[in-house]
Amino acid sequence: MKIAMVGQFPPHIGGVGVHIHTLSKELVKQGHEVYVITYPHKDIEDIDGIHVIGTKGLNIPGVRGLMFKKNAKKALKNLLETEDIDIIHGHYLFPAGAAAAEVGKEYGIKTYVTAHGSDMFEVYKKQPIMRSTIKNVLKKADVVLAVSNALRHEIIATGVSGISHKTRLSWNSVDIDKFSSNANDSFKKEFGLTDKPIVLFVGNLIKRKNVESLLEARKIANSDYYLVIVGDGPLFKNLKKKVEEENIRDVIFTGSRNDVENIIPSCDVLVLPSFSESFGLVLIEALACGKPVIGSNVGGIIEIINDDVGLLVDPNKISSIASAIDDVVNDENFRNALALNARNRAIDFSKVDIPYDEVK
Numbered sequence: 001m002k003i004a005m006v007g008q009f010p011p012h013i014g015g016v017g018v019h020i021h022t023l024s025k026e027l028v029k030q031g032h033e034v035y036v037i038t039y040p041h042k043d044i045e046d047i048d049g050i051h052v053i054g055t056k057g058l059n060i061p062g063v064r065g066l067m068f069k070k071n072a073k074k075a076l077k078n079l080l081e082t083e084d085i086d087i088i089h090g091h092y093l094f095p096a097g098a099a100a101a102e103v104g105k106e107y108g109i110k111t112y113v114t115a116h117g118s119d120m121f122e123v124y125k126k127q128p129i130m131r132s133t134i135k136n137v138l139k140k141a142d143v144v145l146a147v148s149n150a151l152r153h154e155i156i157a158t159g160v161s162g163i164s165h166k167t168r169l170s171w172n173s174v175d176i177d178k179f180s181s182n183a184n185d186s187f188k189k190e191f192g193l194t195d196k197p198i199v200l201f202v203g204n205l206i207k208r209k210n211v212e213s214l215l216e217a218r219k220i221a222n223s224d225y226y227l228v229i230v231g232d233g234p235l236f237k238n239l240k241k242k243v244e245e246e247n248i249r250d251v252i253f254t255g256s257r258n259d260v261e262n263i264i265p266s267c268d269v270l271v272l273p274s275f276s277e278s279f280g281l282v283l284i285e286a287l288a289c290g291k292p293v294i295g296s297n298v299g300g301i302i303e304i305i306n307d308d309v310g311l312l313v314d315p316n317k318i319s320s321i322a323s324a325i326d327d328v329v330n331d332e333n334f335r336n337a338l339a340l341n342a343r344n345r346a347i348d349f350s351k352v353d354i355p356y357d358e359v360k
Contacts, residue, residue, distance in 0.1 A: 001359060002033045002083055006072050006100045007091030009038035009052060013256055014204070015281040016091050016116050019147070019172055024050045026352040032359065035083065037075045039068055053079065069095035076103045085109060087356055093119040093137050094130065101140035112355065113137060114145040114170060117278025120154045121299070122208060135160050145170040145355055148300030151278040170355045172281045174346055179288035181343070183265030191252050193266070197225040197329050200267035202260055202282045203274075205233030210273040210296070210315050212239065217322035218248055223329035225250065230263060232256040264289045268335065269328045273315050277301050288346035292338035294324045304349075308341040 005024060008016040017038075024034045028049040035051040038044070044054035055075050057067035076099060079085065089112045090100025097113035104111030124134050138144055138160045144167040146152035156164045188194055203209045211229060218227045229239070232255050243251045257263060260282075264270065270286035271294040279300035283293050293310035295301040305312055311327065314320040328335050 001086040001356075002035070003027060003087045003089060003356075004076060004079055004083075004085045004100075005034060005036040005089050005091065006076060007036075007038065007096040009036045010047065011041055011043045011258075012039055013258060015172070015279075018281060019114070019116070020091055021048075021050075022173055022175060022352055023354070024048070026354065027359075030354070030359070033083075035079055035085070037072050037079070039064070065095040069099045072096060072099035073103055076100070080107060080109075087112065087358060089114070089356075090137075090141075092116050093134050094123065097137045097141070098133065101137045104142070105140045110142050110358065111140070112143045112145060113141040114147065115151055115155055115278070116147055117151055117276075117299070118208065120151060121276040121278060124154075124158070134158075138163055142166065143168065143355075143357075147172050147279045148303055150299040150303065168355065170353065171349060172279050172284065173352045174281070174284040174288045174349050176288045176343075176346055176350045178261050179264065179285045179346075181265055181290040183289075184262070185266075187263050187266045191228070191254070193226050193228070193252070196250065197223075197268040198228055198266060199225045199325055199329065200228050200230065200264065200270045200286075201272070202230045202264070202270065202285075203272065205229070205231050205235040205239060207235065208275050208277075210275050211235065212242070213273050213315065213318055213321055214271060215239065215242055215246075215248055215251065216318045217325060218251060219246070220318065220322050221326060222322075223326045225268070225325070225329050227251045228254065228263075228267065230254045230257050230260060260285065261289075264291060267291060269294060269310075269325070271321070271325065272296065272301065273313065273321050274298065274301070275315050280304055284346050284349045287342040288350075290339050290342045292328055292335055292342060294321075294328065304345075306345070309338055309345045 025048050037053045055071035057071050088100045088104040090097035091114045269292045277299045283304050295305050296315040297312040311324040313324045
């Protein structure tokens, strides 16, 4: 079969891109043909047998989404002129899901859309002007996929006619060959991190990820560790400024990286203190690397972290985050016990399930 995906894709960095890439590789492995229409980037190229189509436009916040919806629809229609596409799949409800659902409806092609989290928890809930647009996407799509049960319940709560019958759970998955405990010292040597445990955060530096609370937790810590923050985003400069002005010790900002599979094995614990999170892909990546994890007691995180592999915290309480980090950093036996169970927990998320009715 021929499947057209719409959404973020490498070389763009992010969880949605990882999800699409993982699913697309499995489809290609099974003999299907996959086309991905993604955001503009100068380094767009076909990878892993996947046809990658970059759109035109500007990567400017506030404008990028609207431009991508328009340009993705155009690219999708152009693709349909040359290829007999069987399935259209939009990832993230707006703009990619909107582009996919509208073209699918117009051409009578079975359309799936995947909600990845912030499209519902942030855009839908906190931007009333977008609610009718997102409801329209949910209405037009033939099947709606959610990456966690928490997100599925959020989608059903919109009250869109028939939504409960066409909304399904479709877990994120992790490549346990790519993410493993096979570490080398290159990352530690790069930043001189040789004499203390490493507490790691990986993600976008946006308010929802709650990185500021990690900095506050470092200030009151009863343990000694390096706090390594991997990622970029609108809060990057403000967070670095906070560290400098408040003289917060042993905090390292690496910026955006495309080699997290080589960084995670160097850490002692990974922390995701988000205020909201549909799933938390980086958590299962860390588990696959045999690492304990700490995450907020919210959303899809509670569907990943159990007592065998990590700790849950209250993202609104600095003391809760600080105490959990102290517990893992200060107690080597506890840390090792969690680590022993981590890989097995990751295996629960290692199978790539093909979500299409047409592909058996």
